[in-house]
Amino acid sequence: MKNLIGKRYGRLTVIENTGKKAHSRENIYLCQCDCGNTIEVRSGLLTQGKTKSCVCLYKDTRKKDLSELNQAKKYIDGIHIDLFDGRSNKNNTSGFKGVSRHGNGYRAKITVKGRVYLGTTRATKKEAYKDRLKFEEELLPRKGEK
Ligand SMILES: [Zn+2]
Structure with missing residues (x-):
């Protein structure tokens, strides 16, 4: 089993083995991000370069997309998209x-005026x-639609 402690992956430095195992049986490591956050990441995500930071890098690179989503959020009754995660509706x-x-x-x-898209x-x-x-955005009136 590879020892990742002390290694750097992108913005993450591996601090310690949490002793936990992922479903894939990989070790889960505690990592410190350059921004100061710590996160737990399974080893495969680190060694394959799939996780390079906590959410901060993701936020940086996705800023444009997010701002588009934020634009779109106006049309969903002011409910933040993040709130949908892990919730049932x-x-x-x-x-x-x-x-x-x-x-x-x-x-x-979406159903608009009886028509299903x-x-x-x-x-x-x-x-x-x-x-x-x-x-x-395309089908609903900009205001007052429910
Ligand atoms: Zn970070």
């Missing part, structure tokens, strides 16, 4: 408003949710 099966499971993926769905099937909820936001 009685109206759908994905936790994202207007997104439901379809086959192996997810797709957006369906998005392409996407691999992730978030992609499908973007479709949904696009639908909302």
Whole structure:
């Protein structure tokens, strides 16, 4: 088993082995990010370069996307997208408003004036949710729609 302690991956420095195991049986390491946060990461994500920071790098690189999403947020009753994560919503099966499971993926769905619009099937909820936001932007009135 490789010892990762003291190694750097992107903005992360591996501090210690938490002693926990991921489902994949990889060790889970406690890492300190350059921004000061500490996070627990399984070894594979580090060694494969998939995790290079806590959320700060992700935030930096996704800023543009996020600002687009923030724009779109106006149209979803002021509910933050993040709040959908891990929550169930009685109206759908994905936790994202207007997104439901379809086959192996997810797709957006919106009903406007009795007409149903369906998005392409996407691999992730978030992609499908973007479709949904696009639908909302294109199809719904900008204000007062519920
Ligand atoms: Zn960070």
